[in-house]
Amino acid sequence: MKKLxxxxxxxxxxxxxxxxxxEPYPLQIGFNKTTNLLFPYAIKSVDRGSKxxxxxxxxxxxxxxxxxxxxxxxxxxxxxxxxxxxxxYSFLVSYxxxxxxxxxxxxxxxxxxxxxxxxxxxxxEQMKLSLRSIYTxxxxxxxxxxxxxxxxxxxxxxxxxxFLQDRRRAKRTAEQQDELVPVFHLTMPVVTGETKxxxxxxxxxxxxxxxxxxxxxxxxxxxxxLLLLHINSRTLxxxxxxxxxx
Numbered sequence: 001m002k003k004l005x006x007x008x009x010x011x012x013x014x015x016x017x018x019x020x021x022x023e024p025y026p027l028q029i030g031f032n033k034t035t036n037l038l039f040p041y042a043i044k045s046v047d048r049g050s051k052x053x054x055x056x057x058x059x060x061x062x063x064x065x066x067x068x069x070x071x072x073x074x075x076x077x078x079x080x081x082x083x084x085x086x087x088x089y090s091f092l093v094s095y096x097x098x099x100x101x102x103x104x105x106x107x108x109x110x111x112x113x114x115x116x117x118x119x120x121x122x123x124x125e126q127m128k129l130s131l132r133s134i135y136t137x138x139x140x141x142x143x144x145x146x147x148x149x150x151x152x153x154x155x156x157x158x159x160x161x162x163f164l165q166d167r168r169r170a171k172r173t174a175e176q177q178d179e180l181v182p183v184f185h186l187t188m189p190v191v192t193g194e195t196k197x198x199x200x201x202x203x204x205x206x207x208x209x210x211x212x213x214x215x216x217x218x219x220x221x222x223x224x225x226l227l228l229l230h231i232n233s234r235t236l237x238x239x240x241x242x243x244x245x246x
Contacts, residue, residue, distance in 0.1 A: 049077035
């Protein structure tokens with residue numbers, strides 16, 4: 001009997017410790033701009049960690065949540081959303097004067113998965129960022145990336161931004177770069193150790209002159225890892241049109 005109890009206790013303990021945790025999505029919101037979150041199912045429950053953030057379901061669209069700051073420079077807090085399919089979405093919310101992304105979708109069914117045909121890579125400190133495809137759809141230019149963490153230390157993005165840079169000058173100054181803000185973003189959560197994540201950004205269609213390049217910059221929160229990926233005019237012109245199968 002003692003042996004049976006011991007076996008049961010070991011199995012129960014293993015089951016408890018083998019449960020996976022839910023990593024929160026880093027989310028930056030502003031005071032003067034509204035951030036829109038699109039979920040695949042209707043929102044059933046919303047819980048704010050602080051009254052210093054405002055949330056509201058969009059009228060007529062039960063799967064869209066509108067978020068903005070109720071106070072500037074509020075202390076970072078959390079947000080929990082439960083949808084009709086029973087899934088929990090956890091967010092770590094912080095303040096930004098100019099949020100880098102205003103529209104974030106978790107609806108993978110409504111977003112097409114495009115086949116990769118590019119392999120433009122940058123590496124730094126055991127992190128690897130790859131541009132895998134560029135597609136044009138509905139007057140938008142979609143850039144799809146893979147980000148891989150080859151270390152054992154989780155990578156939490158502090159920000160992701162894009163800017164145009166003069167290729168003829170090596171140094172970056174405020175006069176040399178113009179930030180390009182995505183109109184849509186398929187969000188990227190924390191990249192845990194030895195894992196790979198996908199992310200996509202949509203821009204209003206644009207092209208580059210030969211003396212310009214697009215730079216994607218991803219910085220680590222509370223860390224020193226920084227990724228810079230350069231995209232030239234020829235690469236942008238390789239954009240495909242998604243097929244029906246995709």
